[in-house]
Amino acid sequence: MIRTDALDRLPVRHAVPGLLSALGDRGAAVLHAPPGTGKTTLVPLALAGLIGQGDRHRVLVAEPRRMAVRAAARRMAWLLGQDVGDEVGFSVRGERRVGPRTRVEVVTTGVLLQRLQRDPELPGVDTVLLDECHERHLDADTALAFLMDVRSALRPELRLVAASATTDAGTWAALLAGPDGTGPVPVVRSEGQGHGVETHHAPPPSGVRPAHGTWVDPALLRHVAATVRLALARHEGDVLCFLPGTGEIARTAGMLDGVAAEVLQLHGRAPAAVQDAVLRGGSGRRVVLATSVAESSLTVPGVRVVVDSGLAREPRVDHARGLGSLATVPVSAAAAAQRAGRAGREAPGTVYRCWQTADDARRPAYPSPEIAIADLTSFALRAACWGDPGASGLSLPDAPPPGAMVAARSVLTAIGAVDAEGRATPRGERMSRIGVHPRLARALLDAAPRLGARRTSELVALLGEEPPREYGDDLAAAWRAARRGGDAYSARWSAETRRLAAALAGGNDAAAAREPGRPGRGEGGAGDGRRGGGTGGAAGGAAALGDDAAAGLVAALAFPERVARARGERSFLMVSGTGAELGETSALRGVPWLAVAVADRPASAASARVRLAAAVDEESARAAAGHLRTEAEEVHWEDGDVVARRVERLGAVELAARPLKNADRGLVRQALLEGLRREGPDLLLWTREARGLRDRLAFLHRVVGAPWPDVSDEALLARADDWLEPELSRAGRRSDLGRVSAGEALRRLLPWATGEAARLDELAPERIEVPSGSRVRVDYGGEQPVLAVKVQELFGLRETPRVAGAPVLVHLLSPAGRPAAVTADLGSFWREGYRAVRAELRGRYPRHPWPEDPSTAEPTRHTKARQSRLTGGS
Known part of the structure; x- marks a missing residue:
């Protein structure tokens, strides 16, 4: 008995004639119906001709969640006065309730995708209604894109309805228009908000x-x-x-x-x-x-x-x-x-x-x-199996992010699901039909020959139907808890185990759902790996591994880049290079190797938190992550010297290393350069003359500019090829760098090609001859060149010495060599500053000359007595 009174209270009924008309004209439409108007329950019944006067059709309704699938099917069956499985049925992963009279079948979008990939024509289906498009679930977006391809190439008569409860109906209308140029499909709107x-x-x-x-x-x-x-x-x-x-x-x-x-x-x-x-x-x-x-x-x-x-x-x-x-x-x-x-x-x-x-x-x-925002590995495999590896030809509301697709392609290539061009392999086609994430499909296919179909299916079901937190973080212990049963999770896990076992055997979801019995309960079930039991799979293989080892193998096969080696009791390094931490009370503390099944890494955390993992032996870890194994010469700068080794790695995890005696010269050279970058040019041999040359060049670069080179640390390291060859190619260790004459090497940077190098001593002389005849070294290490000389040696010099056109900063010293005054204008000093210096120092140094007018006095390096002997004779 149809519950007409309940149907009449649903506001969407007024939109049904318009929707049927739009489908008759264009074959596709968008239904915009606010929450509570009945779009999920009344509309499919009307499209199927189960209410009203319409023709009978078979309608497939796709919902984003299993809970919604069951609820919608139950509600529609109630409206018809029937039981679920009569004219209204449903299918979710591992459970199907339909009958020969079923006209409306409610499915998850995941089930719809599986059917599309098994048979794109959807034989027997007249109309597909994609509900809740506005939620933007990836499966729903993908199903819509695939259905658009089906309508375009295989079944133009297939009717398609996109139902949305929000105001973005125009976007969906344009998307459903397809490439035929006929413009957006009609948008049929249901008025009313139910109740206020x-x-x-x-x-x-x-x-x-x-x-x-x-x-x-x-x-x-x-x-x-x-x-x-x-x-x-x-x-x-x-x-x-x-x-x-x-x-x-x-x-x-x-x-x-x-x-x-x-x-x-x-x-x-x-x-x-x-x-x-x-x-x-x-x-x-x-x-x-x-x-x-x-x-x-x-x-x-x-x-x-x-x-x-x-x-x-x-x-x-x-x-x-x-x-x-x-x-x-x-x-x-x-x-x-x-x-x-x-x-x-x-x-x-x-x-x-x-x-x-x-x-x-x-x-x-x-x-x-x-x-x-999601992991696109499953999407990328579906697209590859659909014949569009890059998803560039799919009618998607939003294009997949390129970086996410590259990461997905990398995973699929590693597990053998796609070839080098991204096309699905036969193995990838099989993985796609199993109905789990490709990582789990890989574990199912590769572990079954060793563990047996049932044990492998149980473990993969645990990874696909993540167990409750109260089961703990040890996958093997969670497996045993699920076997014991007694809770709702165990029932779901059992159903999924049966489905996966049937998929391994080449069955289908319906056969799996009908399989009697419950797996993993001792005798007659999957057996207990600790006792050596097992059914199916390779003879003897299932019995060879206990629960802990079997759990580790399956987790490692599913997530090879998360295989991790201990670096402390609770701390691990995954082969991906990310750290992982176990909880303080974890039973897995202290194991040498770990296969991490579930982990998350908060944005502010340095390491991932392990939620579910299993102990794994090194052999299984190597086998599962074999595509990440490398063996290569590694030469780098470590602890202040060149370290050369031949290293075997599993991703970021070092497995073995041995010293290299004759390392590749190019790698050694790069390691030396790395050492120079870390510790600076001071690794070289810098004599006083070499440092002086560097200071002179720095002065000329600052004052004159080109062609005089920049000799800062950064510039020298950037031009190491120009000034440290051939010494760099001959060196092999830190000690070799310490014997490289920096001064000789630095001269290679002088502007020889322009001829300016010959003017180095002219523009920035190492020493300046002062009036006394002394040749005094110029210090170019500061912002301004400094000439430090005794006052008496400059008598008679009225102008400040200059280098490269810039005045030096004269440090006037006492006879004892202590600073007495500083000036960049010697003439001004003689006139204004000298008297104070003379008054202060001549009593302290009476044996040295202190003339009234130093600008005309005779310069000397000696005391008055010695100067007299030198000038007047004996």
Whole structure:
């Protein structure tokens, strides 16, 4: 019995005639329907001809989440008065409920992609409805692009609907237009917001710190919990509270202890029974704490109030290190509208937004498209199998970032999924059909011959369906916990294990889902690796490795660049070059090698945090990461000298090294240059004359300029080829550099080609002859050349000596050689400064001449008596 009264209350029914007309004219359309109008449930029934007067069609509805798939199928079956599996069915990974009469099948976008790649024509399907396009999930974007290709090349009659709850319908309309030049497809709009929603802003108290990484200020969670209590006191009905992640959900649930309502936790990993209980409704009041899975595609019965923390989680990928992490970000305006709409789906509702009113304008309009921020390895393999390795010909809303595609191609090449040109190999085609990340597909295919199909499938299922945190960070221990069963995770893991085992055997999802029994429960199951049991796979191979070694092998095969060697009890170095740290209580502390399955590296952290890993032996590590093994001569500057070794490495991890006696001369030369760059030209032999020459050249470069060379440390190192050859090519160690005459080498930089080199002594003489006949050294080490000479030796000199046209700075010394005065204008000094010097020093040095007029006196190097003997005879 069709529930006509419920269907008549859905506002989207008024848009159905327009949608059918648009599909009849163009074969594609965009449906814009606000939350709560019934686009997910009524429209597919109308497209299939199950309600109304339309022709019968087979409709495929693609939803981004498994929870939404089950909820939508259940709701549509209820509207028809049927059970799921009759005229409305669903398929998710590892579970399918359809029958011979099924006309509407709800699937995840991942399942849709698998079907498209197995058979692009989608035989028997008349219409595909892609729901919640605005959420910008990568699988949905990819499915849309593939479907556009199918309509263009294979099945122009295939009808396509993109359904969005936000105001970006024009973008989708232009995208669905295709290359035929007919312009955007029609946009069919459903009026009405369901029931009204009253918005209140409930900002937290001052001092709440912004979220970063996965950290959320506990003060914000306390405020959210207080707002939930307020909502329960002020309003009727259930409360739906949005939080960024499962950790925040658990902590907030603890803060709501004692409220007069049942507190439920809804997220992607929640047990199916909990999900069903939330979506069925209850007899008493409820508080549902949910992640963004509850934003769209499903109705939570009884909800009249939404409390929105204002936060969401987005993935972040460090493509250079192959590590992912989650970032807590402000929820977009579009997602906030979706969340608010949950309160008004069944009756007028209220939303409390835990942020300032002014923050509304600062929020991003839409969520970040997943293609811009996610790991693209699976996408790149799908594109390669589709025949477009670079994805350049796909009708995508946003092009994939080039750097992310390069990183993805690197992974796919390493695991043999694509060839050098990026085309999918037969192995890559098989990996794509398995329905897991290519890394996990590689581990499944390569480990099965040694471990057996069942044990390998169990471990890969653990990596694909990441176990609860309470299982710990030891993959082998988590494996044993999953085998024991008794919780919701174990049931999901068992189903995925059966599916993977069937995929290995060449079966399909349906066969896997029907496989009886539960794996891994001792006798009759996968066996216990510690006892040497095992089924399937290579004879004897499955029995040869215990649980710990098997877990390490599979994790290493899936994530070879995360194989890590210990450098302390809890500290490891991954072959990617990134450090990794175990938790203080980890049971894996002290193992020599680790295969890291799950890790994240916060932006501010130097090392990654290990979330899930397994001990692995060196042989398995070498085998799994063999494509990263190198053996080469390494010559570098270390601890103040040249170190030459032949080194075997696994990525950044050094495996073995032995000294090199006859290292490559080019590498030695580069190491010496590196030493010079680190420690400077002082590694060379600098005599007094060499330093003086350098000072003179520096002076000329500063005063005259070209062609006199720059002899600063930076310039000398940059031109090492010009002035340190052939000495540099002959040297092999630090001590050899210490014997290189810097002065002789420096002369190679003089401007010989222009002839200016011959003027060095003219422009910047090493010594200047003063009136006494002495040749006094000029110090060019400062900003101005300095001539340090006794006062008596300059008598009679009226002009300051000059070099390269610049006056020297004269340091006038006492007879004892101590500074008496400094001047750059000798004539002025004789007139004005000399008297004070004479008055101070002539009593101290009476044996030396102190004439009244030094500008006309005879210069001397000697005392008065000796000067008299030299000039007057004996």
